[in-house]
Amino acid sequence: MLLLPRVMRGLRRSPTETDVDGAAVLGPRHRAALALVRDHQASVGVLAATLGLNLATTSGLVADLERVGFVERSADPTDRRRTIVGMAPGRQACANRWLQGETAPIVRVLEHLSPEQRATFVTAMTYLDAELNSEAVTG
Secondary structure, eight states, X not given: OOHHHHHHHHHHOOOGGGOOTTGGGOOHHHHHHHHHHHHSOEEHHHHHHHHTOOHHHHHHHHHHHHHTTSEEEEEETTXXXXXXXXXXXXXXXXXXXXXXXHHHHHXXXXXXXXXXXXXXXXXXXXXXXXXXXXXXXXX
């Protein structure tokens, strides 16, 4: 119980080496949204549903990501009411550096674990996520 608050503080801290092109003003929700659109374009509605956020909050996250130049928004050619979000041209490498910098501590820790230990860690984190977000987990 004493370890978890320390880990949470460490995860919230944003190291300066990950401050890529204004990304220091972005937070965990921005990272999650950027990770989703890094490889595939998505509508704001799909992003909102995947992130578990409302449309207004998700639209604000996308606006922040657009302001620092990571993403672009465009109208869906098949339904002009929908907004599609995708990576801005030439920004993939910068986005990857920022995302990798933020996840580097977790990756380094997981490298010390055996495959079985990693699986146990993921299972435990899944249960913790469900508990904190009031979801039922079966397993």
